[in-house]
Amino acid sequence: MEKQPRLLASQLLLKNSLFEVSLNRVLLTWKEVATKKKRVSGGMHHPFKVGFCFPKFLRRDKGESGTSHGVSVSEILAVRELDVDSGTKDDGRWQKMPQKSTEAYPYAFTVSYVERAWQHRWRCSDVTFHCLEGALCQQWVQTIREQLTALTSRPKHLLVYINPYGGKQQGERIYEQKVAPLFTLASISTHVIVTEHANHARDHLRTEAELKKYDGVVCVGGDGMFSEMVHGLVSRTQRDNGVDQNSPEEKLVPCTLRIGIIPAGSTDCICYATVGINDPVTSALHIIVGDAQAMDVCSVHHNNTFLRYSVSLLGYGFYGDVLADSERKRWMGPARYDFSGFKTFLTHHYYEGTVSFLPATDILGTPRDKTRCRAGCFICQHNGQLYSEDAPEICETDPDVPDSEYKGGWRVIRGKFLAINAASMSCACPRSPKGLSPAAHLADGTTDLILVRKCSRFNFLRHLLRHTSKYDQFDMTFVEVHRVRRFRFTPRYCQSDSELDLRENGKKLFSQICRDHPACSCSPAYSSWNCDGEILPHAAIEVGVHCQLIKLFARGIEEQPVFEDLPNPCAV
Ligand SMILES: CCCCCCCCCCCCC/C=C/[C@@H](O)[C@H](COP(=O)(O)O)NC(=O)CCCCC
Numbered sequence: 001m002e003k004q005p006r007l008l009a010s011q012l013l014l015k016n017s018l019f020e021v022s023l024n025r026v027l028l029t030w031k032e033v034a035t036k037k038k039r040v041s042g043g044m045h046h047p048f049k050v051g052f053c054f055p056k057f058l059r060r061d062k063g064e065s066g067t068s069h070g071v072s073v074s075e076i077l078a079v080r081e082l083d084v085d086s087g088t089k090d091d092g093r094w095q096k097m098p099q100k101s102t103e104a105y106p107y108a109f110t111v112s113y114v115e116r117a118w119q120h121r122w123r124c125s126d127v128t129f130h131c132l133e134g135a136l137c138q139q140w141v142q143t144i145r146e147q148l149t150a151l152t153s154r155p156k157h158l159l160v161y162i163n164p165y166g167g168k169q170q171g172e173r174i175y176e177q178k179v180a181p182l183f184t185l186a187s188i189s190t191h192v193i194v195t196e197h198a199n200h201a202r203d204h205l206r207t208e209a210e211l212k213k214y215d216g217v218v219c220v221g222g223d224g225m226f227s228e229m230v231h232g233l234v235s236r237t238q239r240d241n242g243v244d245q246n247s248p249e250e251k252l253v254p255c256t257l258r259i260g261i262i263p264a265g266s267t268d269c270i271c272y273a274t275v276g277i278n279d280p281v282t283s284a285l286h287i288i289v290g291d292a293q294a295m296d297v298c299s300v301h302h303n304n305t306f307l308r309y310s311v312s313l314l315g316y317g318f319y320g321d322v323l324a325d326s327e328r329k330r331w332m333g334p335a336r337y338d339f340s341g342f343k344t345f346l347t348h349h350y351y352e353g354t355v356s357f358l359p360a361t362d363i364l365g366t367p368r369d370k371t372r373c374r375a376g377c378f379i380c381q382h383n384g385q386l387y388s389e390d391a392p393e394i395c396e397t398d399p400d401v402p403d404s405e406y407k408g409g410w411r412v413i414r415g416k417f418l419a420i421n422a423a424s425m426s427c428a429c430p431r432s433p434k435g436l437s438p439a440a441h442l443a444d445g446t447t448d449l450i451l452v453r454k455c456s457r458f459n460f461l462r463h464l465l466r467h468t469s470k471y472d473q474f475d476m477t478f479v480e481v482h483r484v485r486r487f488r489f490t491p492r493y494c495q496s497d498s499e500l501d502l503r504e505n506g507k508k509l510f511s512q513i514c515r516d517h518p519a520c521s522c523s524p525a526y527s528s529w530n531c532d533g534e535i536l537p538h539a540a541i542e543v544g545v546h547c548q549l550i551k552l553f554a555r556g557i558e559e560q561p562v563f564e565d566l567p568n569p570c571a572v
């Protein structure tokens with residue numbers, strides 16, 4: 001790392017020990033002064049040599065000369081002066097001042113910063129430095145504040161929507177107790193709206209919200225609430241730019257405002273797969289430090305009419321049936337998915353239809369890779385560039401020509417499927433920490449199309465269980481996975497353009513099939529599509545991926561540090 005010029009360096013007191021504290025544009029470091037050499041310096045600037053740079057995740061080292069700490073300036077949340085005389089912090093919280101500092105070091109300031117905890121959790125930590133002179137203390141506070149102000153990617157004004165009914169109905173409490181105090185600490189102003197009905201946030205964003213006033217929008221809720229934000233923002237952006245969402249081939253305009261998610265839902269898959277954990281404090285801290293993570297968005301059309309956007313799972317068959325059943329059991333909270341999941345597994349329905357897809361051939365990465373999409377993902381950068389430079393691949397298709405005759409690289413697969421899933425990202429969530437498609441990428445412009453063909457109940461159970469273990473869920477004869485740019489699905493019993501209303505005619509067709517095939521296992525003709533937790537009204541759909549259409553306040557999952565592999569900077 002390039003050596004940065006030092007902005008400040010002083011000997012300051014921390015918990016009754018003397019530390020050499022140094023600030024440059026990148027790092028704030030503090031290192032205990034060796035016991036023998038310990039002396040009170042009178043608060044003058046003492047140049048000292050910081051002969052090493054802290055590796056990214058290594059914040060603390062015990063060297064010969066005492067404990068060393070480092071925090072990246074980009075992860076400092078706030079700095080504030082302490083009112084030592086009154087013994088209070090300027091945020092009103094009482095604090096017992098250490099005896100030695102009140103006597104010899106009567107001025108103090110506190111730096112709040114991000115500390116990494118277990119399993120990708122972030123926490124807000126405080127460190128308080130005591131100074132001999134008020135002027136020095138103020139100089140430190142002012143210099144750190146100037147550094148923070150220079151971080152232009154940090155949001156200052158946020159529009160927050162809380163779904164009070166998501167997940168375990170704890171959205172408001174989570175926001176007030178865990179998130180709002182952190183936003184206040186970081187001097188972020190907020191306009192908070194507690195939603196009063198479904199689609200309140202979507203419609204407000206799409207038509208009313210004065211978006212120019214904000215640096216980002218935040219939702220407190222689950223994947224359904226996030227989906228509302230996506231629909232509101234994407235639709236608004238297309239309308240403002242005169243783009244017709246009804247055309248499946250249209251290149252959509254990316255949204256500029258970033259979206260933050262404070263997890264308070266049932267699956268929290270978007271949060272989990274972009275941050276690594278569904279933890280409200282962690283998400284709030286990612287928002288405060290101004291992280292940015294691009295994400296792909298799928299548009300879903302039926303007969304040249306826009307239906308919905310999807311960012312995580314589009315699932316027909318198993319996941320569609322689980323969702324349809326679970327919607328009637330919302331009162332159960334997140335447990336409804338376990339109940340409906342078990343019930344749907346027992347019904348073991350399969351569905352016939354044709355899947356046609358345009359494989360993503362010119363890109364890096366495959367769904368069977370061992371590498372994972374992580375913070376700063378090279379594959380997302382590479383493929384993202386490829387797709388943003390090129391015009392989207394448009395394959396002229398004629399609805400009157402059978403799928404099997406399509407040209408332009410489309411592939412056609414007909415069959416009986418227990419599940420057809422399109423995962424635009426891993427879909428990692430607490431139920432399946434590796435997700436539906438573990439090697440899928442957040443921002444590579446593709447979706448992983450997973451086809452699970454009709455198989456025995458036992459084999460399907462094996463496939464499902466592999467989502468929760470180290471074994472490969474795709475390494476089974478009845479499962480195939482393709483990385484695609486676009487795909488279509490047509491159910492076998494599709495009635496052309498005047499397609500069935502699924503709820504009405506689906507029932508009729510179900511009984512018809514069973515009469516025609518007395519020995520069949522009574523699979524209905526149609527399932528429904530689960531589109532990020534919403535049921536789609538049509539089974540025949542066309543899907544296209546829009547590379548990096550939105551941005552989140554996240555950075556992707558960070559690699560966990562392997563401390564043994566890192567050099568000890570203090571070792572001789
Ligand atoms: C017998 C063991 C079975 C284990 C299977 C585990 C596989 C779980 C993969 C889940 C992928 C979830 C993808 C995300 C979907 C969400 O958009 C959607 C709505 O979420 P929310 O708004 O928070 O309610 N959630 C679901 O569709 C739930 C699927 C759960 C299926 C068991």
Ligand SMILES: Nc1ncnc2c1ncn2[C@@H]1O[C@H](COP(=O)(O)OP(=O)(O)O)[C@@H](O)[C@H]1O
Pocket residue numbers: 162163164165166167168194195196197198199200220221222223224225226228264265266267268533
């Ligand atoms: N005030 C409200 N009342 C009822 N439903 C709401 C409200 N606000 C949002 N919703 C809807 O609740 C659904 C579920 O929300 P979500 O936050 O995703 O929770 P969960 O993860 O439990 O499904 C979303 O589809 C959203 O449109």
Ligand SMILES: [Ca+2]
Pocket residue numbers: 296423424425440441442443444445446447
């Ligand atoms: Ca993707």
